[in-house]
Amino acid sequence: GDSVTQMEGPVTLSEEAFLTINCTYTATGYPSLFWYVQYPGEGLQLLLKATKADDKGSNKGFEATYRKETTSFHLEKGSVQVSDSAVYFCALRLSNTGNQFYFGTGTSLTVIP
Amino acid sequence: EAGVTQSPTHLIKTRGQQATLRCSPISGHTSVYWYQQALGLGLQFLLWYDEGEERNRGNFPPRFSGRQFPNYSSELNVNALELEDSALYLCASSLLWRSETQYFGPGTRLLVL
Numbered sequence: 697g698d699s700v701t702q703m704e705g706p707v708t709l710s711e712e713a714f715l716t717i718n719c720t721y722t723a724t725g726y727p728s729l730f731w732y733v734q735y736p737g738e739g740l741q742l743l744l745k746a747t748k749a750d751d752k753g754s755n756k757g758f759e760a761t762y763r764k765e766t767t768s769f770h771l772e773k774g775s776v777q778v779s780d781s782a783v784y785f786c787a788l789r790l791s792n793t794g795n796q797f798y799f800g801t802g803t804s805l806t807v808i809p
Numbered sequence: 810e811a812g813v814t815q816s817p818t819h820l821i822k823t824r825g826q827q828a829t830l831r832c833s834p835i836s837g838h839t840s841v842y843w844y845q846q847a848l849g850l851g852l853q854f855l856l857w858y859d860e861g862e863e864r865n866r867g868n869f870p871p872r873f874s875g876r877q878f879p880n881y882s883s884e885l886n887v888n889a890l891e892l893e894d895s896a897l898y899l900c901a902s903s904l905l906w907r908s909e910t911q912y913f914g915p916g917t918r919l920l921v922l
Contacts, residue, residue, distance in 0.1 A: 703920075711912060726907055730909075732913075737915070738915055739813065739899060739914050739916060740913040741913070742910050742911075745909065745910070748907065758828075773871075785852065787852075796865055797852075797854060799852060800851055801851035802851050802852075
């Protein structure tokens with residue numbers, strides 16, 4: 697079935713370190729891919745998205761490229777800040793499932809000064 | 810613009826009781842989605858309502874039900890509560906059912922004792 701697998705956490709990095717959070721997917725159709733972020737005590741917020749192969753989503757210094765050949769959508773940031781500490785969720789959406797999203801289990805990131 | 814709101818923020822029930830959770834979407838949004846975020850399991854899709862009708866449901870038993878009111882607000886009911894129903898329940902809304910972006914509320918944390 698359709699699903700998303702993302703790397704296990706928690707991840708702890710020092711400020712200004714490089715971040716990669718891996719995400720791979722399984723889908724029967726042509727999904728749109730998303731990264732959502734959940735800051736402590738808040739709901740999920742859309743971080744970035746890509747709707748077709750080779751698209752790159754970007755926001756707040758984060759980037760992810762839709763790789764159809766490897767069925768991946770890895771999240772990267774060149775220099776993390778303490779304020780990036782949050783839980784990150786990879787998700788896919790297939791339009792033929794009525795706008796249902798499939799989420800990964802989330803990866804907790806803590807950035808230390 | 811007010812975001813998605815949910816009430817209550819916390820709810821404590823005992824096994825066998827019923828829980829009612831409420832969600833108000835962003836003004837103008839017609840679609841409402843419910844997700845369960847259990848510890849270690851990520852977000853699991855529960856229900857999708859659009860224009861007052863249930864459009865899709867996830868792999869949950871029938872004791873999870875809900876409805877959408879004419880003002881597009883929504884209610885999630887969980888009957889015959891079980892311990893494993895303890896989770897954060899998130900509501901999201903979108904402008905149209907085709908919209909790729911879902912906006913999430915802060916959630917209701919349900920604890921079943």
